Amino acid sequence: MIRFDGVTKQFPDGTVAVDDLSLTAPTGKITVLVGPSGCGKTTSLRMVNRMIEPTRGAIVIDGQDTARMDQAQLRRGIGYVIQHAGLFPHRTVLDNIGTVPRLLGWDRARTRERSRELLERVGLDARLADRYPTQLSGGQQQRVGVARALAADPPIMLMDEPFSAVDPIVRDQLQDEFLRLQDELDKTIVFVTHDIDEAIKLGDQVAVLRVGGSLAQVAEPAYLLAHPADDFVADFVGRDRGYRSLQFQPSPRLPLRSERTVVLGERPGEAGSAWLLVVDEHRHPVGWVEPGRVGDRPVEDADLHRGGTLARADGTLRGALDAALSSPSRRGVVVDDSGALIGTVLAHEVLSAIEDTDRPERDERDPVRGGAVDVAGEQA
């Protein structure tokens, strides 16, 4: 557990970067610090491993005041990932990953073995081991950065906008893999981003900071979207928060209707409606066709309309609603765990389900509430 205890950072020129921050990052959870430029989120992060020293207040890790710990020792026990990965250009991928173990005095063989294991863990090909960072793509470099931070198995990870410099598709992949990894590793993570969507997707709790470095609100993502503490937070979480908050609400049992389908490569037969769902031989939906256009010939790949998203039966209300809204037939496709078709659902049916669901309330057992939070009345 990392506790910020009334932490203030004033730089020599008088700027206050962080103002009386009190916050707890619980063990094994992802705490995201989010806010606009100048809100002191990176400064706060760097005070944890003392790359910046607080002016006032203390940062306590598992009961120990970091100010009393040896700097280098403290840092070697904390994984750190930054925006451009910060890989050492003169070292191979494997040697980059093995940096901290070597600093801790592991022997060469053990370090290499551990580095190879991590390379695989972050989803990189073993053939990349002897490459230099300049030979990797941005996404690959970032994975190496994560592997390097994990090398000595530190209980704490600090991540400073690690996925901001890669393109949106790669970012999405990296985020998903990061969550999968965290599922296995249970690190105590403090994650900094300026992107509220990323914060909401990754955070177990999200701390919104305002310019000047004061804490505006800290809460679980669903609660944050449903109950922003003030105008600043409401503005910052953005316009689509009503819709986005649906992603934290598991679908209740939706009234599914059965859907007539055609297997790809076969003839659609008699046209029942304007749109017909196409599946593969495992009953996995692949797209929609207009039977009127296909006529009497087999359905080809080129006939497919792929605009519709798929919702999992055990997924969220957001997924179900999006499937209905994005489907050309207006019938949202719902699949099971294996990706096979179960049935379809209409948007108004999802909306009825939403109306029957309560908005997320604060979990009373929530251990994450910092002392400085002031929930200043709810907004409509």
Add this chain to the structure above:
Amino acid sequence: MDWLASNWRTVLDLAVSHLYLAGVPLVVGLVLSVPLGWTAKRWSRTYFAIITSAGLLYTIPSLALFVVMPLIVGTKILDPLNVVIAMSVYTVALLARTVADGLTAVPDHVEQAATAMGYKGLRRLFGVELPLAVPVVAAGLRVAAVSNVSIVSVASIVGISQLGDLLVDGYNRVIWGELVTGILATVLLALVLDALIVAGAKVLTPWTRAAGGRA
């Protein structure tokens, strides 16, 4: 050519002395420049003082330095050590700045990562900063090498033998073969040192050539 044919042994001896007098200071100067350059980079207030005084050293005429060196370090007037020390001073004059700039050129995010991983002190300098400064430092070293080879010739005037002797003697006695040999041998020596430095830097920086082949 005739002159060279009958005197090649002398020329070879002089070339070896020349290499010694120009090369050893190169190594000594580099070793001294690392702490100076590191200090200049580490404490930016010292940068101006260190770099300016180093630059001023280079403006001292070599002949004057060769002559006063015995007074400063207490050596004999004909001791080759005078030249070695003086040349080391020139090397430091050129390299202190190069090392400081090379260390400053290490990318910020790499420095940050090094700090965050708990690198400090000498391990940081030799493990991260200096290896990354090699391309810049090597470039400075090449300039210093050529400059040393050229300045050392002047030492003939204070009685320290090297390839400069051929120039002085060839000029005084108007022996064209000797004069041309002296010039060519000096140029050749400079080229050899330069090639050695380039090769050395190449061995130390395999990553700079590892371009392309993205997976």
